[in-house]
Amino acid sequence: MNLAPDLHHVQRILLTNPQLKVSILTLGASIQSVHLKGYAHSLVLGSSNLADYLGDAKYFGAVVGRVANRTAKGHAVIDGKTYQLPHTLPEPHHLHGGPAGTGSKIWSVIEQTDDMVQLQTKLADGEMGYPGNMVVNVFYRLVDSSLEMEITATTDKLTLCNFAGHSYVNLDGEGSILDHQLCVKADHYLPVDDELIPTGEVTPTEGSAFDFNQLRPIGRDDYPGLDTNFCLSLANRPLQTVATLKAPITGLSLDYQTTEPGLQVYDGRHIQLSAASNINQGALSAYAGLALEAQHWPDAVHQSHFPPTLLSPDNRYQQITRYVFH
Template identity: 50%
Template sequence: MTIDVFGHMPDGRPVKRIRLRAGDLQAHILTLGAIVQDLRMDGVAHPLVLGATTLAPYLGPMHYFGATVGRFANRIAQGRFSLDGQLYQLSRNFRGRHCLHGGQIGSAERLWSVTQVTEDSVTLTLVLPDGDMGFPGNLEVSLTISLSDRALGFDIRATSDRDTICSFAHHGYFILDNSGSLAHHRLQIAAEEYLPVDDDLIPTGDIAPVQNTDFDFRTPRGLRDVALDHNFCLSHRRENLRHVARLRSDLSGLTLDVETTEPGLQVYTAQHLPQQGVIGHDGQALGKHAGLALEAQAWPDTPNHPHFPPALLAKNATYYHTTRYVFATA
């Protein structure tokens, strides 16, 4: 375990980088956004996540890469929702119309505090004030990022002094070979349903079966030229930790298994990444389909759809979220 300064925010505050090690895995975690800046496995020549070697890209075109997003991950239509009879207007940072990942300055844009560090884990904390980005409640968040042999784990706890909504997600982009794209990857998801979306990627409110659609990943399917930015409905409530998805590269033989407590998995194939201006660890430009985001979370726009699994965090109750990404070689 080592801690150094990775860079400085525009106002001069330092961004710390924490190096973790366990078994075959080594990770670098930033205090900015709780970003997983790098993840490596012994015997594998390439990184397992997309990232940058300096801070500047994370403040620009690589916004959200590897970050923990919230206080409500994904989109909320028109940046509005009602709770306890009161209408809340949130920050509208997506296309000027909708709230995305907690608003203009969500958890991905904040400097988290380091409260505990070991060789294989770091605990980061964050306080989001009442009214921040329009959300009710002083929200106290604790996130432990840990390594265990070949697993990267996220344990998130949060409490609020008012009824509020809460959903966090890890927004890392995974890549299991050094080809620069998902062309050789296959994905399997344990989901019978998905959420159709409108042109603004907002759920329509329908819960549609995946059967006989392009969203059926119940058996492994290749990702070459596939474009996804959709929520797969893993369950209709938060569950105990269980296996929900598997990603495999036929080129490298590496596999990634996703385990989570969450009811939804947002799958994004990075089709909107810019062709230029986003430079990865190896100094090469990252283009379309350069990595895969597997974001375990509440269903998007849940506060505006009473038939979706609830994302309410009651006053003085505790939000629990655990997600693990487990790697294996052929």
């Protein structure tokens, strides 16, 4: 069975306002590039070669789901029934909705203006092992120097639902993000095992290597490596700044705002992309971009004390996340 999308059908959508120029791909509803007035480079990583989005640039800027992050062994029990979700090889776990999750689907354009686009995809009952027909919408909107992403979803059966935007940010457009400064307003984080599955512990950040409550260089001496969920709250909240990133060369800053209760921060340690594909100049290597992925906490289906990721037909999923550049 060929799960790969037909890249000939991918559209590129350009959103503009006086401050921003943003390219969106219908492949994965992906943010391909973000250009801020006065700066030549894109503030997010992207490829000029569509085929890379199924390979070396997989997940770059994509909306991943129907369940982002890892689900241990692909095992899930929903309303007393056991489901086996496909592993995302080479991992022995289900990652980002599976090998044909939303990050590798071609989305439909529903509505488009100069500074807004609405994309939609429909997920069938049983697709990637999940119950329920699901309709997912992503709205990208430019507001001054901000890029807003709103994700909504509905289902006709009780199912799991936990989407995330997966853009890699490098505000300098080159070099290592370990030289950026980061602040994450979180009092707790989730320790993980050797396969990056949460242990179930919810551990204070204070005094640990994961304490980013004050702006500080990411790659300082006690750098622990980041593929880590920071616990922001136990439920969705009004839109608010949860993280700040500051670049060492340009001095540009990003205030990352979300309604979600968790923030996965991944340091891009496995990034590899050729210079010919990079929309900015030069080859990309480890730590070339920082992924800030607002979502519910990972593997919540196995942890009853985590914010739940179940969506019923009576409810509507909604996430709002905003990138504020300055």
